[in-house]
Amino acid sequence: MEVNGREESSDWFVEYLRRQGDWLEKTRGNLMVAATVIASMSFQVMVNPPGGVWQGDPCPSRDQAGTVQVCAAKAGTSVLEDDRSKRELYLGMVISSVVSFTASMSLILLVISGLQLRNRLIMAILVTFMVVAVFCMVAAFLFAVALVQSDNQIIVGILVIYVVFWIVFPVLIIISQLVRFLCWLLCCRPRLRRLMPSTPSSAH
Numbered sequence: 378m379e380v381n382g383r384e385e386s387s388d389w390f391v392e393y394l395r396r397q398g399d400w401l402e403k404t405r406g407n408l409m410v411a412a413t414v415i416a417s418m419s420f421q422v423m424v425n426p427p428g429g430v431w432q433g434d435p436c437p438s439r440d441q442a443g444t445v446q447v448c449a450a451k452a453g454t455s456v457l458e459d460d461r462s463k464r465e466l467y468l469g470m471v472i473s474s475v476v477s478f479t480a481s482m483s484l485i486l487l488v489i490s491g492l493q494l495r496n497r498l499i500m501a502i503l504v505t506f507m508v509v510a511v512f513c514m515v516a517a518f519l520f521a522v523a524l525v526q527s528d529n530q531i532i533v534g535i536l537v538i539y540v541v542f543w544i545v546f547p548v549l550i551i552i553s554q555l556v557r558f559l560c561w562l563l564c565c566r567p568r569l570r571r572l573m574p575s576t577p578s579s580a581h
Contacts, residue, residue, distance in 0.1 A: 408507065409488050412481040415510045419478035422470065422517055427525045428457040457524055470520035477513035480506040515543050 431451040451459075457467050484506040492499050519539065526532045 405488055408503065409485060411507070412484040412488070412510065415514050416478055416481035416485070418514060419474045419481065419517065422474045422521065423478075426455040426457065426467075427470075427521045428455065430455055463524055466520050466524050470517050470524065473513040473517035473520060477510045477517060480510035480513065484510065512543075512547075 430453050433452050455467070457463055460467070484503060487499065487503060487506070519536065522532070522536060526536075
């Protein structure tokens with residue numbers, strides 16, 4: 378009886394994963410579009426950072442003593458990169474954009490490689506990459522807005538609401554997925570049990 382119970386548990390879980398894999402196969406094109414958009418946004422943030430870039434090397438040709446002033450070339454680099462008060466925000470934006478771009482491009486490569494999305498490992502990797510890409514893009518937007526805004530209390534309040542939303546919303550999604558899984562479990566497990574051939578118990 379214990380063996381039969383284990384077999385039933387594995388069967389309904391495999392059926393659930395198969396249904397999730399079918400959903401991923403059907404939404405392959407949508408995954409490609411979403412990953413491409415996220416990758417484009419991440420790339421755009423890096424080549425056009427908030428605050429713009431230096432158009433030249435802003436240093437005088439001579440100092441007060443009359444000697445030639447040698448300065449590091451800054452043309453084309455980010456203006457806010459040199460702002461020490463906002464360096465942490467800038468690094469956060471760069472890291473979030475790089476991770477989001479990497480996850481999106483990796484997802485695109487997996488999708489166009491022709492791998493079967495019904496595979497459990499591929500399915501887990503795809504979902505992980507998409508979640509990481511979305512959340513890193515959310516973080517990059519937060520850092521970018523914080524970089525270019527002053528101490529305006531209205532904007533600070535909006536950013537607080539933004540952060541709270543992106544904490545509560547994923548929790549609601551997780552809860553809805555758990556409820557959906559439980560509903561599927563309660564509805565489909567008895568059906569699978571009826572469809573499974575009964576195994577005769579061994580005589581003692």
